[in-house]
Amino acid sequence: MSTFIERLDAAAARNRSLLCVGLDPWRPAMPVDDIAEFNRAIIAATSDLVCAFKPQWAFYEAEGVAGLEALHATIDAVPDDVPVVLDAKRGDIGNTAVAYAHAAFETWGADALTVNPYQGRDAAQPFLDRADRGVFVLVRTSNPGSAEFQDLQVRGPETVAPFFEEVARQVVAWNEHGNVGLVVGATVPDELARVRRIAGSMPILVPGVGAQGGDLEASVRNGTDVHGRRALIAAARSVIYASKGSDFAKAARAEAERLRDAINAELKRMGKPWA
Amino acid sequence: MSTFIERLDAAAARNRSLLCVGLDPWRPAMPVDDIAEFNRAIIAATSDLVCAFKPQWAFYEAEGVAGLEALHATIDAVPDDVPVVLDAKRGDIGNTAVAYAHAAFETWGADALTVNPYQGRDAAQPFLDRADRGVFVLVRTSNPGSAEFQDLQVRGPETVAPFFEEVARQVVAWNEHGNVGLVVGATVPDELARVRRIAGSMPILVPGVGAQGGDLEASVRNGTDVHGRRALIAAARSVIYASKGSDFAKAARAEAERLRDAINAELKRMGKPWA
Numbered sequence: 001m002s003t004f005i006e007r008l009d010a011a012a013a014r015n016r017s018l019l020c021v022g023l024d025p026w027r028p029a030m031p032v033d034d035i036a037e038f039n040r041a042i043i044a045a046t047s048d049l050v051c052a053f054k055p056q057w058a059f060y061e062a063e064g065v066a067g068l069e070a071l072h073a074t075i076d077a078v079p080d081d082v083p084v085v086l087d088a089k090r091g092d093i094g095n096t097a098v099a100y101a102h103a104a105f106e107t108w109g110a111d112a113l114t115v116n117p118y119q120g121r122d123a124a125q126p127f128l129d130r131a132d133r134g135v136f137v138l139v140r141t142s143n144p145g146s147a148e149f150q151d152l153q154v155r156g157p158e159t160v161a162p163f164f165e166e167v168a169r170q171v172v173a174w175n176e177h178g179n180v181g182l183v184v185g186a187t188v189p190d191e192l193a194r195v196r197r198i199a200g201s202m203p204i205l206v207p208g209v210g211a212q213g214g215d216l217e218a219s220v221r222n223g224t225d226v227h228g229r230r231a232l233i234a235a236a237r238s239v240i241y242a243s244k245g246s247d248f249a250k251a252a253r254a255e256a257e258r259l260r261d262a263i264n265a266e267l268k269r270m271g272k273p274w275a
Numbered sequence: 276m277s278t279f280i281e282r283l284d285a286a287a288a289r290n291r292s293l294l295c296v297g298l299d300p301w302r303p304a305m306p307v308d309d310i311a312e313f314n315r316a317i318i319a320a321t322s323d324l325v326c327a328f329k330p331q332w333a334f335y336e337a338e339g340v341a342g343l344e345a346l347h348a349t350i351d352a353v354p355d356d357v358p359v360v361l362d363a364k365r366g367d368i369g370n371t372a373v374a375y376a377h378a379a380f381e382t383w384g385a386d387a388l389t390v391n392p393y394q395g396r397d398a399a400q401p402f403l404d405r406a407d408r409g410v411f412v413l414v415r416t417s418n419p420g421s422a423e424f425q426d427l428q429v430r431g432p433e434t435v436a437p438f439f440e441e442v443a444r445q446v447v448a449w450n451e452h453g454n455v456g457l458v459v460g461a462t463v464p465d466e467l468a469r470v471r472r473i474a475g476s477m478p479i480l481v482p483g484v485g486a487q488g489g490d491l492e493a494s495v496r497n498g499t500d501v502h503g504r505r506a507l508i509a510a511a512r513s514v515i516y517a518s519k520g521s522d523f524a525k526a527a528r529a530e531a532e533r534l535r536d537a538i539n540a541e542l543k544r545m546g547k548p549w550a
Contacts, residue, residue, distance in 0.1 A: 026370065058367055058374035064382045065340045065347075072340075091391060092333060092364055093418035094487075095301065099333035107339045116366055118393045118413060122420030138393060143368035145397030152441060153430040163438070166427060212369075 004112050004134035004179055007083045008203060012051035012229065016274040018220065018267075019260045020085065020205070021046050021252075022236025023055040023074055025063075029241045031248040035063065036073035038248075042240050043077050045249040046256045052112075053078050054205075054234055057088035075109050083111035085205065085232070089138060090127070091116035097126040105133050112136060114183060114205070117167050121174055131177035134203070139171065139195055140164040142185025142208030164191065168198045181205055184223070186214025186233070193222035201225040203232060209259070210238030216259070220266040228272025233263055279387050279409035279454055282358045283478060287326035287504065291549040293495065293542075294535045295360065295480070296321050296527075297511025298330040298349055300338075304516045306523040310338065311348035313523075317515050318352050320524040321531045327387075328353050329480075329509055332363035350384050358386035360480065360507070364413060365402070366391035372401040380408050387411060389458060389480070392442050396449055406452035409478070414446065414470055415439040417460025417483030439466065443473045456480055459498070461489020461508070468497035476500045478507060484534070485513030491534070495541040503547025508538055 002010075012018060023042065025035040032038050043053065055074055060067040078084050090100040090113060104113040112134025115127050127135045140150050150164040174180055182199055184192045186208035196204060206223045208214035216233065223231035239259070243251030267273055277285075287293060298317065300310040307313050318328065330349055335342040353359050365375045365388060379388040387409025390402050402410045415425050425439040449455055457474055459467045461483035471479060481498045483489035491508065498506035514534070518526030542548055 024371075026374075056367075056371055058365075058371045058378065061378040062374035062382060064378075065343050068340050068343060089367055089391070090333075090364075091366075092331075093416065096299075096331055096333045099301075099337040103333065103336040103339075107337060116364070116391050116393055118391055118424060119416045119418055120420035120423035120425070122418055123416075141368065141394045141398075143394055143397055145395030148395035148445065149393060149438075149442065150395070152438065154438070155428040155430055155435060160430060163424075163427065163429070167424065170423065 003132055004083060005203065007081070007111060008051060008134070009229070011082050013274070014081070015048055015050060016264060017049055017051050017260045018224070018231050018233050018263050019050050019256060020052045020054050020232040020234040021050050021239050021256060022234055023053055023240065024059045024236040026059055029237070029244070031244045031246065035067060035070035039074040040077045041249040042252050045253040046239070047079050047082050049253070049256045049260050050082065052083045052085050052232055054085045054087050056236070057086060071108060085112040085114065085134065085136065086110035087114045089114050089116045091119050091123060093119055093123045097123055101126045101130060105130055114138065117171065121170065124174060128174055128177065128180065131179055134179055134181055136181040136183050136205045137171045139168045139182045140184045140188055140191045142187045142212055142214060146185065165194060165198065168195045172198060172200070172202065175202060183207070186219040187212055189215055189218035189222050192219065196222060196225070201230055203230045205232045205234060207234040209233055210235035216262055217266045220263050221270060228267045228270055235259055278407055279358060280478065282356070282386060283326060283409070284504070286357050288549070289356070290323055290325060291539060292324055292326050292535045293499070293506050293508050293538050294325050294531060295327045295329050295507040295509040296325050296514050296531060297509055298328055298515065299334045299511040301334055304512070304519070306519045306521065310342060310345035314349040315352045316524040317527050320528040321514070322354050322357050324528070324531045324535050325357065327358045327360050327507055329360045329362050331511070332361060346383060360387040360389070360409065360411065361385035362389045364389050364391045366394055366398060368394055368398045372398055376401045376405060380405055389413065392446065396445065399449060403449055403452065403455065406454055409454055409456055411456040411458050411480045412446045414443045414457045415459045415463055415466045417462045417487055417489060421460065440469060440473065443470045447473060447475070447477065450477060458482070461494040462487055464490055464493035464497050467494065471497060471500070476505055478505045480507045480509060482509040484508055485510035491537055492541045495538050496545060503542045503545055510534055
């Protein structure tokens, strides 16, 4: 079986895309009632335009067990050659983390999972040990209050650096199986550039383009590696709710295409177009 | 409707107990196959000995939607006058956090929820805003690797302090509705004492007594407030898997009683027995 990074790179190259579409069903915005039906239409309309899909666990859980059934159906509807990053920000210890890894990777069948670093490496280990799956660790998030803790100045043996940089450096050390990525919001492009310098060629998931107002071009420029790859530029609401009418899937495709092309135009300006 | 703290204080006083029993169904250790049946028996055998029950979300999720149905049945089986702390360590931003709060408090009907602080106050706000429900924020966790980030030395305007103390101070400031608590592991009694000094009379959830080897007496001494109250001393495996035989509920009751009595003996030594 291929690794998550191989599947991600293959999907990105095949679709010439760093776009990751978020599948965040939110009833007041949805043009149809059925979550699985809605997602199937979005997936069918955009799966040749993305490097990955990213369902956000909370929106399924809020619908109860029926919502989590719909998450099964959603992940099943994604073509096998497009990876699924389950955004659940898990974090817990020992056998609890083992249970979360089992749920994400076996029960729901995700290719990768987002994880919260607060409890340290031993808590992340059951996720990290899954060499065939991806683990994206939160580093610097896209919300306005993310600086409260993530930007605190931390004293090392010889240096002082923001907390999120210390987390990034540790997360790089956790990457023994080559399956780890980092999460940095599109709303903080300077911090994204600093994390990219620490992360080398590890993948970075960059949410917050679109409805949250992140800068697309800066995300591409600062988030990609030296080859102009390995960033997952994620947008959800601006794509999947592009239209509230019966043309919602067509409108989602048009917006996904627009974003992919804007990303690729920036890659071209950087001298790193797709082959 | 009463607040979470009122319900917690009432259950503690009525049962003369600071013991919180964790409901962590783990198939290899369970003496019966059905999770809801197992939990109903444990709850019936121990609900007059505890101040709260604490189901750990991961163990239900790992069983798929059937497991999360069993979580519904479990929470429904807890007597109305015993609060349920859902241990799911949620943390996400904006409308995603709103969805998580809805799931925990409405869909599953928990009285309180554990929350991860990494993303800062605005991410926690949808939980904090639920004045009738409790929010326990991770501060210093019980796992061996918790020091990796939580003990980093952080530079404030005039002082240098470990990161977890800075988190504790912020969490105290988040407590505008009087519904916030903190989580500190029983395995780190010195850190527990430091957090208690910061937290005043806010409740502290103290997991790690029992299977994780935390010190029960030190947890009571260092975790309670000036009145010898407001700590939830949590044990799961050592209680619910006290016997693998058909007498499992009776054995769970005996172990819960032993723990409650050991806690109360320490309160008496401290000169703070139940009225």
